[in-house]
Amino acid sequence: MTIDNQNIKGKCKVYFLKHSGVMVETDEFQVFFDVISNISDIIKPEKKQVFLITHGHYDHFDLSIASYKEMKSQFIVSSDITKEKVESLGANVHFMSPDETMEIDSVTIQTFKSTDLGVSFYVTLQNCNIFHSGDLNWWHWENTPKSTQLDEEKAYKVIIDEVLKKTIDIAFIPMDPRLGIATTWAIDYFKDHNDAKIIVPIHFGDQYKVVRDLTSDMTQNSHLVIPSKENEQLL
Template sequence: MKIQYIHHSSFSVEFEKAVFLFDYFEGELPEFPRDKDMIVFASHRHHDHFDRIIFDLADKYPSVRYILSKDIRMSENYRKRMGIPDETASRITYIGKNAELALMAGGEPLKVETLTSTDEGVAFILQYEGKCLYHAGDLNWWTWIGETEEEYEDMTRRFQSEIAKIKGRHFDAAFVPLDPRQEERYSWGLDYFMRNTDTDQVYPMHFWGDFSVIDRLIADEVSRPYRERIVKIEK
């Protein structure tokens, strides 16, 4: 299993016969073998997680398929305006919140599960070739200094109730927001996730180009229990 950081919340995960690409909207992509099945995931419609550019991959990778959150659902007229061919559109599967999907990738079974995001769309859980992956999308403890007590309590309840669904679950790799815009609360979501799951490696994401926030987390006393499992992403 080969994991590569692309940009923002986008990562590729390459297996022997399949490639999974998450939340790609810009950045330089690696050259993937064209004989491998490719599945492109988009967790929600926000511009920093989804762009029509992903459909251009069909010109290069003949076996590409798309699993998109239902909030991205496109009408026929919209697809035509965006220049997305019908043949490419036929490769799209939409998935909702708290859903499951079984399919084949590279001749091997792939199970996809979703959680409900605390913002838009879904978080993805993938089981493939004995590995389990988690991509949070925008599922995070989005709490902000200056918010009301009601806003804080609502967000906290919704975030913690989603993580409770995977409490104690093992993930070989997880891609989780670490957003410096939240100031001293920047690590709350990732920290809660790591303390409530059995995750081998966590890849911070959604840090808006501020790579220093990863060093901040590694140095932070809060990360002591899982510090060695934080993957340091560099430019």
């Protein structure tokens, strides 16, 4: 269904693609984040395409998106990725480092830091405010020293607390099952400190059942929307 209610200013559709890959669509735009899968059945040539890449890890960045450069797509690329690696994307490539703002075709893009490589993105288009974490996550590995775990917690909260000050309609937040007991910590913290209307878990590979089971007691009292398959229209 289309998001269209008094709580969300604008109209947009949300697609879950794969892993951390998602797309938000409005009447004029299709904005893609971290595409690593086949999107040929979803892309609409009559609309303006904006591709955002949070960083260069293989599970967030795939050069298959170069297939769409002839559509005059705009590519917003984290500065941890070299120019040589994105030559095939053509001329419409824009690099962004953390703590920068850019406007392209009335789409406003602001970057925040990450707790890994690259950036996280805050995007406003047609009055819809979107946050995509990339690898900004509360990394808590059970086999690391307590001091490291505390450092990771502090690093995450310093960055995300700045993000949480923003008005956010749709948020894509990591829920990585490799973290064991800490799998939901980032989403728990986010939903407890921001009134985002829609929160979608990302960064879980193909562990759909794990994510569904972990959130089974959370969905009734929050705005979590849980993906169940690749290339799925969520809203």
